[in-house]
Amino acid sequence: MKNSNKYIIQLKDDSKSSIRKTEKDLSIKFTSSAELSSDVRAQDVLGSGNGLFLKNLGLAIVEDYEVAKLHSVTTAASNPIIYWEEDRVFNPVVELDLISEMKDQMLGLSNKLGELEAFIKENKKTIVDKNFTWGLAAIGMGLNNFTGKGVDICILDTGFYAKHPDFKDRNISGKSFVFGEKWDVDAHGHGTHCTGTAAGFISTKDKKRYGVASEANIAIAKVLSDSGSGSTSAIIDAIDNSLEKGHKVLSMSLGSPVQIGEKPSPIFEQVGRKALEQNSLIIAAAGNDSNRPSLPRPVSSPANAESIMSVAALDEALKVARFSNGGINASNGGLVDISAPGVNVYSSSSKNAGNGDLYKTMSGTSMATPHVAGLAALYWEAFPNLSAEGIWLKLEKRAKQLPNQLLRDVGQGLAQII
Template identity: 45%
Template sequence: MANGPMDRRAFGEQPNRQGAPGMGQGTEYTGRYVILLDPSNQESGLNALRSSADIASVERVRGSEAGNVAELLERPDVSVHFEELGAAVVEVRPEQRHALVTTAEAESAIIAAEPERMVYASPVITPQQAPTEFYPAFRSDEDVVARHTRAEMAAAQGPAWDEQRWTWGIQAIHAHLSSLTGRDVKVAVLDTGVDTDHPDFAGRIEATASFVPGETVEDGNGHGTHCIGTACGPASPQKGPRYGVACDARILAAKVLSNGGSGTDGQILAGMAWAVARGARVISMSLGAPVRPGELFPQTYEKLAKRALERGVVIVAAAGNESNRPPDIMPVGRPANCPSILAVGALTKGMMSAFFSNGGINGQGGEVNIAAPGWQVHSAAPGGGYQPMSGTSMATPHVAGVIALLAQANPNATAHDLVAALKSGAFPLMLPIRDVGAGLLQAP
């Protein structure tokens, strides 16, 4: 991820969002709530909130609409209802929050209600800058790697790989040996956008949408373009080795994090709803926020992931990069810690867990499900170029690409079938299941 200015929220200063009252130092919330509705009775749930909690005017988002969703999510006088997923992001006055929670507990048409969190990718953190307190963040992989020593990085290189024709990651998962290409399978990547003019993506981008106010889908960061390249880069790039897994897959690019790496739960949910409506078979989310040991997974993300699975969509997410091996291993972050979302750990070139890769130390969904290459991964960069990046963010799109290959091989497979095939095809590693789950990702 491109280095940017220090985000003051990482050190507890008040966000600059209009209409988010009650924001204090160290807070992680926007002041809004994410509401999960009974999909068969959505209007009843909204009506209950209107009458008891006096929620703001509700704007509906239907199907694959993108339009002015980003701006609606920023307005303090509007709540946004995503019919596709049966979820809403609601504005509520501080004095009405208790009534909202009470109504949510009593109303059968409301499945869950959780405060919306601020999410953002942190800038470069040096040992001197690292905050001593816990603040959840959608964190840049490169920032975490930058904290570590040259000796650690050298140890991660492992044996030499000949990368003239294929990147080491493509070789490690045997994608270069597969006859499958992901043809006609739609892969959605929710991130910082995409370089729509990159020659390697020509004719491959099915649709784009930005859910970030005031920003187009163009990637001014680099993280999103890199992840899209790993999942869907071409068999014969303009320059250098093949780096993409599903070379003929159709690309759905949703910008849910700004060029500076910041966003909200609502923007990510908007991207999920858009991707499902657009017919994605897999949604790749190389983003996340750290959680404490023992912390439960977010109910809204879990329920929505279940609904996506029922519609044939697999969601994969980065396990997170807060660990400092040895000895510190941090738990899988959110939303990858949801039972219905595949959590992806990162491997080095030496087939060891990357020192930053989080582990499955929390139960109830907090497991690592599978591991993939996540060290010095070569992929696309904005401006038509290429760059290496490291992190569980880089491992995740490898998995998304393989799911596209599996979907091509069996177009009638359910999402559960695809997940089962993915796990059963993994190569067992002599590493703790806590760190790598089923093992090393393998292309069919």
């Protein structure tokens, strides 16, 4: 009996001989991702007897395959397959259960803002502007002349509301990797919010500045459905496409929980490594599975891969957010690399989602991640000759250390402007 699920296959190498040997052993024919057009996704070519080889990642996707046959092939001598795993479910990493907590936080909001202002004045690195979101003030946008101009940021999420008035003159492209759903509608709203933080600018409603890289080129990859779920196969298909187009920064506010002691997926470790080799930086959310202080949880997949930059969330007092995951699995990978504002973050939203508002305040490591993605674009504008690894190292080096916070929880500290 065949399994209807998809499987991701990691090959020993991406040579023609390895691909042909795998095709022969599995009785399957691979289509290269190089043959896919802007409108064709992996799902369109997958089927019985046909798989997809992602040429930029060295990975393959197969569907409706007998698990027993995969087992027999991977245990055979001279086997080119070194690892395979079943397609995994991913979701937006936004905190959905913060309503009561946020009400409590509002009571002490003035105190938290006072702490933030004192922190900023002490370090003399930014200007508190009443028209900045607290997150932009915290990362130091007040003293910055960079805009991310010319740098491509790809947001892998639920899509984007392309008719948003704040983006009418922006360079935006997109592709959907979700069957039957368009990238430029975003009936969920999560993707539009993350895009706004990474690469938006000023709200036409109240003139509030909420976006980091206001002149970056925006690419949208819809990998999560309107209901908020996606799969490994869709995500790596989108990453392969993004690398093909040469996008510099890939922002992924999505995740799948892992267990204590669980090792990172070799699939995403290879994905992150291939991206770095092609001078692209993948930045991903650490996840929202914790209930601090009593129960911190491990960094989610794919952020737990060493070659993918993991971002934790901070609240307005610059403390690790209650829900933000930590480096519990540090011995097996799964470190937090850096942290950014992730509680009560104001940004753009979609008319097609929820109450149909153009703006929304949300919380989650999802909100922290695009702050860092936007900063990466600013860094690349400032240092165009740096490699992806060089940008990563510079982001960590210039991060603000946070007193009395564990490296396990906040990584190198609060991401800062150049």
